[in-house]
Amino acid sequence: MAVYKKTYRPYDGELTPSWTRLLVIPRYAFAEFRGKRFLSIFFIASFIYPLICALIIYVQHNASALGLLGVQQGARNLIAINVTFFMSLLGWQSMLALFLASFIGPGQVSPDLANNALSLYLARPFSRVEYVLGKMSVLVVLMSLMTWVPGLLCFCLQGYLEGWQWMKDNPRLAAGTFFGAWIWILILALLALALSAWVKWKPAAGGLMFGVFFVAAAFGAVINQVQRTAWGHLFNIGHVVGSVWVQLFEGSNRTTNGAVFFRAPMGEDLPMWCNWMALAILCLICLYMLARKIRGAEVVR
Amino acid sequence: MDPVIELDGLEVRFGQRVILKQLKAALTGRSVGLLGPNGAGKSTLINTLLGFHKPSAGTARILGRDIRTHAREVRGLIGYMPENDAFIANMTGVHFVRLMAELAGLPAGHALERAHEAFFYVGLGEVRYRTLGTYSLGMKQAAKLAQAIAHGPKLLFLDEPTNGLDPPARVRMIQLIQEIRDRGDLHLLLSSHLLHDVEDCCDEVLILKDGNVAAFCNLEEERRANRRFLEIETRGENNGCFLEAVEKLGCETAPGAQGRIKLILPDGLEVRRLYEIAAGQNVQIRRLNHRRDSLEDIFLKAMETANGRL
Numbered sequence: 001m002a003v004y005k006k007t008y009r010p011y012d013g014e015l016t017p018s019w020t021r022l023l024v025i026p027r028y029a030f031a032e033f034r035g036k037r038f039l040s041i042f043f044i045a046s047f048i049y050p051l052i053c054a055l056i057i058y059v060q061h062n063a064s065a066l067g068l069l070g071v072q073q074g075a076r077n078l079i080a081i082n083v084t085f086f087m088s089l090l091g092w093q094s095m096l097a098l099f100l101a102s103f104i105g106p107g108q109v110s111p112d113l114a115n116n117a118l119s120l121y122l123a124r125p126f127s128r129v130e131y132v133l134g135k136m137s138v139l140v141v142l143m144s145l146m147t148w149v150p151g152l153l154c155f156c157l158q159g160y161l162e163g164w165q166w167m168k169d170n171p172r173l174a175a176g177t178f179f180g181a182w183i184w185i186l187i188l189a190l191l192a193l194a195l196s197a198w199v200k201w202k203p204a205a206g207g208l209m210f211g212v213f214f215v216a217a218a219f220g221a222v223i224n225q226v227q228r229t230a231w232g233h234l235f236n237i238g239h240v241v242g243s244v245w246v247q248l249f250e251g252s253n254r255t256t257n258g259a260v261f262f263r264a265p266m267g268e269d270l271p272m273w274c275n276w277m278a279l280a281i282l283c284l285i286c287l288y289m290l291a292r293k294i295r296g297a298e299v300v301r
Numbered sequence: 302m303d304p305v306i307e308l309d310g311l312e313v314r315f316g317q318r319v320i321l322k323q324l325k326a327a328l329t330g331r332s333v334g335l336l337g338p339n340g341a342g343k344s345t346l347i348n349t350l351l352g353f354h355k356p357s358a359g360t361a362r363i364l365g366r367d368i369r370t371h372a373r374e375v376r377g378l379i380g381y382m383p384e385n386d387a388f389i390a391n392m393t394g395v396h397f398v399r400l401m402a403e404l405a406g407l408p409a410g411h412a413l414e415r416a417h418e419a420f421f422y423v424g425l426g427e428v429r430y431r432t433l434g435t436y437s438l439g440m441k442q443a444a445k446l447a448q449a450i451a452h453g454p455k456l457l458f459l460d461e462p463t464n465g466l467d468p469p470a471r472v473r474m475i476q477l478i479q480e481i482r483d484r485g486d487l488h489l490l491l492s493s494h495l496l497h498d499v500e501d502c503c504d505e506v507l508i509l510k511d512g513n514v515a516a517f518c519n520l521e522e523e524r525r526a527n528r529r530f531l532e533i534e535t536r537g538e539n540n541g542c543f544l545e546a547v548e549k550l551g552c553e554t555a556p557g558a559q560g561r562i563k564l565i566l567p568d569g570l571e572v573r574r575l576y577e578i579a580a581g582q583n584v585q586i587r588r589l590n591h592r593r594d595s596l597e598d599i600f601l602k603a604m605e606t607a608n609g610r611l
Contacts, residue, residue, distance in 0.1 A: 124376055296352070
């Protein structure tokens with residue numbers, strides 16, 4: 001029917017399967033993301049470090065390229081492709097993911113809450129869980145592309161050039177990259193959405209993201225200094241995540257101190273279950289915050 | 302006729318406070334008005350039917366589906382226009398309505414087509430590519446109506462649809478609602494403080510007071526019943542005699558101040574007879590009205606009852 005025929009007519013066409021409605025929110029969010037030049041440039045720029053890593057892996061295995069660089073074959077291990085290499089790659093990319101989550105995360109829920117749009121979403125055959133998952137998926141996809149996807153691609157490139165045996169000897173590098181990134185992504189996504197749900201002003205919510213990481217880390221450091229203990233590290237999300245990463249990458253044979261912002265110096269270790277527990281509690285707090293705010297109608301008791 | 306909305310002992314509590322108290326009603330009308338003073342539970346009832354609040358006891362059925370067990374299916378049948386501003390500020394009008402239609406289950410192409418149609422239908426065709434944040438209050442109300450009807454619901458919840466509208470915009474909104482109602486494709490539940498809005502658009506009315514059903518009636522039947530109900534204003538010294546003569550004809554009378562009299566005519570008695578009796582008694586009938594404000598009377602009567610329970 002032509003739009004100029006101004007009349008109401010019922011809809012009797014086909015309906016989409018209910019599980020596909022979850023994908024509507026990320027589709028609109030990605031369309032909006034593409035329209036923001038700064039974020040698009042930032043996202044593309046975030047692949048520079050993985051490209052450099054891939055280049056290093058390639059050069060390490062290419063004798064003629066090493067010759068062109070004037071490096072002797074014996075010196076090919078100047079930059080070793082080992083656990084530190086992959087953890088650094090994950091660390092840098094995860095740091096950039098924090099920035100991306102701070103830029104994009106606050107814009108996910110707060111505009112809907114500020115303008116009471118939640119009642120419209122939830123008045124449809126669309127649940128609160130689907131709403132949160134839909135909003136989360138935007139962050140999860142973008143941060144996955146920044147973290148574990150390039151990490152695993154570099155791992156595959158190294159395995160391809162070094163040989164199957166290397167891959168068989170280093171499965172922890174792939175597993176650590178994949179699961180380590182997912183832990184970080186889940187924490188960031190949940191935290192970004194929870195803060196976005198509670199702080200309706202987008203810049204404030206973005207700033208608070210950094211506050212949670214850096215101010216809490218400073219608070220933990222003060223506790224450590226005053227109490228002469230290491231338990232203050234539980235407030236330092238970077239330290240907690242770093243400890244988990246080290247365990248994922250190296251198991252009990254620890255040789256590194258984490259990477260970049262995710263440092264967990266040897267000698268300041270906390271029991272591993274405490275680190276996992278701290279992350280679980282953080283996630284539960286975020287879920288509770290979301291459950292309180294993501295409602296079709298506010299209840300005034 | 303199967304009820305559109307059936308309230309079956311529906312009770313909603315917020316903490317210790319009981320907001321809706323064991324509501325029982327079967328609403329069968331094509332358009333139902335929901336009336337009540339502030340805090341009566343109108344919005345809570347709508348929110349509960351939408352699944353935003355869980356009933357603490359009882360249940361409700363919408364077009365035969367239980368809101369407790371088929372909440373998702375129920376929401377698929379409903380279009381909802383909330384009372385307050387509800388939109389995504391940085392989105393254009395047509396994209397917003399398209400998003401909402403897609404979330405209701407329409408494929409992307411159909412959703413876009415329906416969004417355009419809905420915008421033209423509510424009179425916002427020319428501004429559909431403007432961001433919603435720049436819309437005036439009246440435009441936002443119309444956009445809310447567009448998103449509520451775009452997916453072709455079977456039941457439309459309109460919560461204070463004329464809130465904040467200037468008189469021409471209000472008239473336009475009422476006309477739209479009447480048009481939608483008269484097409485007969487969907488049912489309406491209209492919550493409003495404005496009795497005129499409800500009277501203009503609804504054929505049934507449910508009045509809530511303190512979380513109870515204070516009154517529930519069919520307006521059409523009330524109107525029919527009131528056709529024999531007159532209010533007259535008389536002048537003259539023989540008012541008493543006039544009243545006696547009228548009562549002898551079988552009229553029920555209720556005299557008021559300054560010669561005002563309320564009358565219920567018996568069947569078969571023509572109004573002309575009243576003028577004849579008045580002339581015979583040397584009484585002037587200065588004004589004669591058929592009673593029209595039936596809803597107002599029903600509402601006021603419902604508000605007078607002690608606890609609001611029928």
